[in-house]
Amino acid sequence: MTLALLAGLWIWAWRPATRMGPLMTLWPVIWVAGDLLAAFPDSRFVSTFGLLLFGMGPIVYAQMALSYPTGRLTSRVAWAYIYLGGYLAQVIQNVYNVLYYDGRGCPFCSPHEPSYVFAGTSPLSLASWNKGWAYEIIAVLPIGLYALYRRFLASGPGARRTMGPLVATATIVTLTTTVQLIFIVLGDQDPLSNLSYIEDFGLIAVALTSFLGLALTRRARGAVGDLVVELGRAGPGHVREALARTIGDPTLQLALWLPERRAWVDETGQELELPTDRGITYVGDDLAAIVHDPVFLDQPALLEAAGSAARFALENERLHAELRAQLVELRESRARIVRAGDEERRRLERDLHDGAQQRLLAVGMALQLLRSSGDKSLLDETEHELQAALRELRELARGIHPAVLTDQGLAAALQTLADRAPIPVRIEDSAGRLPGHVETAAYFVVAEALANVAKHARASNAWVSIGREDGTARIEIRDDGVGGAAPNGGSGLRGLADRVGALDGRLRIESPAGDGTRLVAEIPCAS
């Protein structure tokens, strides 16, 4: 008993964050109260408190087993088992016994004095009342065992390692108690003749269990030293494995914070959400998070030590993840640009084929006919077709790359765009000539944006402004329309973002519903 008490006090002192300490300290004290009844049969004081605390010890013990190592009950079954099937049933039982136990006729305990508040003869036969209680316990015990096994099987290997000894002792104690109760109820007697050996066994087992758990934790703490050595040797991409080994949790994951993206990513640069049903230990300010089995939450010191030891490795890891994330994004945008190019060429082919090409063929046929007929109306028609073909070719060529952009610059090209827009567009250009590739990108950003304004915005005015500041060209297109444009909506905007991104620029869209749309592209330009 002293051993268990000491173990409890030690854990209480060593891990004040968990509830395990108080439970482990309380448990031997309560357990002993039951034994006092047999030791002091003549004391009414012992009777009163002994009867009140009778049977509570095993329940506290069960609570410890089910909530090990954090001291918190996580499942509803376990909660109902402990609080309803355990404490509540036992309190009812004990109050009844305090009131009506006359010192005789109890199948479970030796005769002794009744309590201070003895109320006279029991309304029910005391023997049948206590038998009923025994049935309740026999019925409820398997539920506790079930809850314990479910918890054990659901935990990660690291947690199983610390829980193993405890589960074993709990199983033995539960089974023996059940068997014993069954014999008592059936035969109105105690076949094992004395309960104390089970109690002693339980006490020693629990003390051993807690020491074992602690010893295993100690070992893990020692592993932090090994971690430092291992991290020094291992390259990037192995930090997760090393941490998983150190903590003893193969399910451990790393989340690295990329401040530029404002997102968590894994080591491969894939974005992820931090899970809510797992334990999370943060490392550094906005550096990384270790996602692990919640069972390790009771060992914050270990996790923090491991996290600190891995800090530089994690910073390195984050750099790599950032690079990989950029690579992923780069690969995706490159694929999109290629697809957009293909799509554009297909569109051009269709336009050429169905437009100018057909018209020119018609002109050719008409010339054939004119050779023989000299028909005046046919001549007019032919001229008309020829002009239409030329107009279509002009439009197509302009769509591919407006010559005025190269010859006269962005301002002139934008003015033409504005002239063709269905609503008034005011252009403000304070940038002067920009590098060719920047002007081209800016032109297409404005063209696409104005096309979107015409198609979706229901605006009555639009404004375009081009500026340059600190080596960055800033292109802004604004309208007074309905807003509500989605940043990722439509391949047009996506394509623009890729085009701007290819020049290391950025595209932003602000489009609050009902308050117009503002599209801003910022493109670095060295010259």
Added chain:
Amino acid sequence: MRVVIADDTAILREGLARLLEENGVKVVGQAADATELLRAVEELNPDAALVDIRMPPTHTDEGLVAAETLRIPVIVLSQYVETAYALRLLEGGQPGRGYLLKDRVMDAAQLVAALERVVAGEVVVDPALIEPLVARRPLGDLTAREREVLALMAEGLTDRGIAERLWLTPKTVETHVRHILRKLALPAGTANNRRVHAVLTYLREGA
């Protein structure tokens, strides 16, 4: 000669009809897509159909698909200089198939000649498809004359047609053809459309 024409562009259809009419071909029906074409052929029973390769709804190869179903001579007009399309047209083995570039609509005489040939059961392949194939590599140890004959074989001309075109006697042409087929290890004595298919395949893939 009575023909049906199919093209989804109205101005082209009208122009074509006018041009053919002026050159003695009777245009009995016009269709804007493949469905209309099949119905017109069914109802009007023309001697041949002149079909644009791409029509609604997909604007890809509707003309070729229609030609596969039609049992009358068909000329497919196409903007594509693609031997693959011509081969597909000949695949069915039906006589009287032609693959012409759309540019030929500007040459009424050539167009009418091609129509006459397919109506006679011959195959017509646009020379523009053949020229680059013949020009691009040495063909066995063919003489210059044999290469000329080979190109015309590929265009679908019969021995008699080749003789007329090259001002040779039919006998000479027969000899040339025999030599060519032996040198290129192609089957001899097959029907005209089979022969064109074999020659085209040879020219594309080499021996």
